[in-house]
Amino acid sequence: MVVGAGLAGLSAATRLAAAGCDVQVLEGAGHVGGRLATDRIDGFLVDRGFQVLNTGYPRVADLDLAALELGWFLTGARIWVDGRSSAVVDPRSRPLSLPRTATAPIGSLREKAALAAFSLRAGYLPVPRLLAAPERTAAEALQRAGLGGAVLERFLRPFLAGVLLEDRLETSSRYLDLLWRSFVRGRIGLPARGMQSVGEQLADRLPAGALHLRCHVTEVTGEGVQTGAGRITADAVVVATDPTTAAELLPGVTAAAPRQVTTHLHVLPGSPWDEPLLVLGRPGGQLVNSAVLTDAQPRYGPDGRALVASSTLGPTREADVREEVARAHGVAATDLEHLTSVTVPRAQPAAAPPLQLRRPVDLGHGLFVCGDHRDTPSIQGAMAGGARAARAVLHRLRPAADSGPTLAR
Numbered sequence: 001m002v003v004g005a006g007l008a009g010l011s012a013a014t015r016l017a018a019a020g021c022d023v024q025v026l027e028g029a030g031h032v033g034g035r036l037a038t039d040r041i042d043g044f045l046v047d048r049g050f051q052v053l054n055t056g057y058p059r060v061a062d063l064d065l066a067a068l069e070l071g072w073f074l075t076g077a078r079i080w081v082d083g084r085s086s087a088v089v090d091p092r093s094r095p096l097s098l099p100r101t102a103t104a105p106i107g108s109l110r111e112k113a114a115l116a117a118f119s120l121r122a123g124y125l126p127v128p129r130l131l132a133a134p135e136r137t138a139a140e141a142l143q144r145a146g147l148g149g150a151v152l153e154r155f156l157r158p159f160l161a162g163v164l165l166e167d168r169l170e171t172s173s174r175y176l177d178l179l180w181r182s183f184v185r186g187r188i189g190l191p192a193r194g195m196q197s198v199g200e201q202l203a204d205r206l207p208a209g210a211l212h213l214r215c216h217v218t219e220v221t222g223e224g225v226q227t228g229a230g231r232i233t234a235d236a237v238v239v240a241t242d243p244t245t246a247a248e249l250l251p252g253v254t255a256a257a258p259r260q261v262t263t264h265l266h267v268l269p270g271s272p273w274d275e276p277l278l279v280l281g282r283p284g285g286q287l288v289n290s291a292v293l294t295d296a297q298p299r300y301g302p303d304g305r306a307l308v309a310s311s312t313l314g315p316t317r318e319a320d321v322r323e324e325v326a327r328a329h330g331v332a333a334t335d336l337e338h339l340t341s342v343t344v345p346r347a348q349p350a351a352a353p354p355l356q357l358r359r360p361v362d363l364g365h366g367l368f369v370c371g372d373h374r375d376t377p378s379i380q381g382a383m384a385g386g387a388r389a390a391r392a393v394l395h396r397l398r399p400a401a402d403s404g405p406t407l408a409r
Contacts, residue, residue: 001026001225001234002146002250003217003249006034007379008200008371011062011242011386013391019394024234025206026215026227031133033199034242034382035347037057041265041340043302045194046284049344050162050263050291050309053198056186057380059387068197070189071297077278077289079154085330087277088155107151114146122177122185130177135353138164141173158280162289163349165259167315174176175376184338188298196323198379220249222366236366236393237315240386243373250363255373257346261288261311264318265339268306271295274331281330286312286321290328307339315343349377359386 002013005027033039037048053060053070072398074090078099086104089097102112122130136144139158140405142152161167163179191197203211219226239246243255276295281287290310294301301307310325318338326333349372361376370389372381 001236002238002240003220003225003244004034004240004245005029005211005213005324006240006242006371007199007202007382008034008386008389010206011059011383012238012240012370012390013080013210014387015200015387015390016178017205017210017241018394019390019398021394021397023210025203026210026217027213028216029210030213030377031111031196032211032213033196033197035344036195036199036379037124038194038196038313040348042305042369044267044339045300046264046265046340046342047195047286048309048344049261049290049311049347051195052188052190053195053379054188056182057186057378059380059383060186062383062387063198063201063278067201068189069192069299071192071231071276071299072346073188073190073276073278073291073296075183075187076101076283077159077280078089078157078273079104079106079280080282080328081154085279087275089275089277099301105150106155110118111147111149111151114261114322115151118142118145118147119180119184120310121131122180127178127181130181131174131357133174133177135355136138136173136384137169137353138173138176140222140396141176142169146309153283155280157285158288159278161313162278162280162311164351167288167313171351172353174353174355174357175351178376179378184217188296190300192299194295194300211308219250220367222364234366235397237369238368238370238393240370240389244285244346244372245267246369246371250367250369253363253369256376258345259348259350259377259396260345261315262316262341262343264316264321264341265310265335266308266310266325267339268292268308268329268331268337270304273304273331273332281328283323285324287324288313289327290325292329309319310338311401316370349373351377356390361389362396366396368392 002009002025077087090097243257269290279290293307375381375385
């Protein structure tokens with residue numbers, strides 16, 4: 001029995017089903033995907049917060065990327081300095097961008113060289129060597145790498161704040177290394193049918209009748225679960241819920257998701273840009289970032305108009321950031337048509353030092369737990385945690401079979 005149909009639960013359930021287990025997945029919401037949820041408003045696709053799929057995550061290999069029909073952002077970002085916008089683009093993806101990136105006002109040539117060295121180290125050193133490095137906060141690690149001053153305040157801090165959902169960079173330097181590695185090695189995309197389609201693709205691999213939506217679980221043991229419809233027995237129970245619910249269902253498990261984000265969605269008659277690039281917030285402002293989603297994935301819009309997503313850390317009103325959103329894209333505030341705003345109060349677990357990678361998933365007595373709160377706060381962490389939980393369940397139920405090809409993944 002798998003409680004929760006987010007990416008962690010679906011990753012566990014699909015592996016268990018592929019190994020021949022009778023798997024039932026119970027989900028309290030009316031959709032799969034957990035925090036990856038997508039609505040359609042006035043013909044526009046609206047994700048629950050500004051979310052993207054990073055193909056640099058190792059567990060993304062479990063997905064059929066071609067079927068998701070991804071649209072791509074360029075690797076990099078746009079910044080504003082002294083009233084002018086400048087693009088910082090990875091020259092590997094756009095070689096002709098090298099001259100303008102080299103002259104972008106994100107710091108001295110020495111700082112730009114330090115950024116390149118930091119990227120090479122994170123991107124290509126073996127992971128065990130990255131994890132063996134002394135652990136600090138992200139801010140301390142960046143300073144020690146020569147990435148202070150302008151490159152930090154104009155580029156790295158706002159860029160990372162949009163991913164980590166915290167702008168003091170108190171996150172573990174080890175998680176920063178793993179995160180930056182994924183950006184160096186992957187691309188950033190949006191599925192044609194919204195981020196929820198990632199979870200839906202995994203759910204489609206379950207056997208018919210294995211998924212039960214709007215099924216609320218109130219109690220779990222290693223022998224089954226209690227739902228509103230009664231008790232269901234099982235040989236093993238995997239709790240793959242959000243951190244707060246996991247802590248409520250499993251005494252002794254401590255988990256929380258303190259990071260939050262508010263995303264304001266606006267519509268423009270057309271895109272003000274000719275490239276799909278993230279626009280970073282300016283120092284002192286409320287915006288972390290803003291992006292024209294339809295530049296990367298035109299199918300997020302119904303008719304050629306531009307859909308803009310702008311994020312802040314914590315709750316803000318649309319009126320509080322409207323002028324800032326307009327300045328980020330060089331348009332008039334009156335050009336912006338407010339579509340909706342979404343606040344996600346428990347968007348993500350923290351990853352402060354000491355980073356606890358691969359926290360135990362086997363709680364004993366037939367109970368298991370997984371989710372990004374047991375690994376890293378990301379799509380990668382959720383899917384990797386689900387895979388670990390599936391291996392642990394199979395090891396308990398079939399100790400002699402846990403070296404097969406299915407489990408190796």
